[in-house]
Amino acid sequence: MKGQNVGYVRVSSTSQNTERQLVDVALDRVFTDKASGKDANRPELSNCLEHLREGDVLHVHSIDRLARNLKDLQTIIENLTRKGVTVKFYKEHLTFEAAAASPMQTLMLQMLGAFAEFERTLIKERQREGIEAAKAQGKKLGAPAKLTAEQTAEVKARVEQGDDKSKLAKEYGISRPTLYKLIAA
Structure with a gap:
């Protein structure tokens, strides 16, 4: 067939x-x-x-x-x-x-x-070792912060004042989940 x-x-x-x-x-x-x-x-x-x-x-x-x-x-x-x-x-x-x-x-x-x-296990192990070495050297890992410390403070203050979270997220060019993380921090 x-x-x-x-x-x-x-x-x-x-x-x-x-x-x-x-x-x-x-x-x-x-x-x-x-x-x-x-x-x-x-x-x-x-x-x-x-x-x-x-x-x-x-x-x-x-x-x-x-x-x-x-x-x-x-x-x-x-x-x-x-x-x-x-x-x-x-x-x-x-x-x-x-x-x-x-x-x-x-x-x-x-x-x-x-x-x-x-091979996959070795790759993961090398990756983990590289991350640990970078942390030990004081390197900052992950994506850069979306907002400055000043902008983060502004966002938190405006949320406390009752500003609409969706509008704030759009205004600052961040996603709503990112906004919620900033508020929680």
């Missing part, structure tokens, strides 16, 4: 480019998420998994684009191959299909998934 060639593409942020993934692969449909791999809420992945039918081939640039961790990877692959969907990973040169499942194929999937999960 000949099905569709479906692509799943994911980048970690909206500023990243999806064009390098699945270049030169003829696809009938592509699902694209712009979300961190650690994020469980990836609507286009959910849509993709629901869309796939027996005989379809899911094309993915690399294992880390599809799954958050080893358990997630195994579950997705098992569910898809059980449905009769073939999954192709281009970077790793791996193809998983129900009819050709083998112990070696399973081992490769588990090893590569474990390496991807390990």
Whole structure:
């Protein structure tokens, strides 16, 4: 049975480019998420998994684009191959299909998934260490303050006088949640 060639593409942020993934692969449909791999809420992945039918081939640039961790990877692959969907990973040169499942194929999937999960853990650890080092050096982290100390005092005083919070937020060019944080501080 000949099905569709479906692509799943994911980048970690909206500023990243999806064009390098699945270049030169003829696809009938592509699902694209712009979300961190650690994020469980990836609507286009959910849509993709629901869309796939027996005989379809899911094309993915690399294992880390599809799954958050080893358990997630195994579950997705098992569910898809059980449905009769073939999954192709281009970077790793791996193809998983129900009819050709083998112990070696399973081992490769588990090893590569474990390496991807390990790499993600190392990245998070280095990031945490970098943040701690920056704090120890007295560097200020996070986005710069939206308002000066003087403006913050003005906003608080005007709120206490009963000024409309929505209008204040617009006037000072800040969001309402930011305004509420300023008031609470």
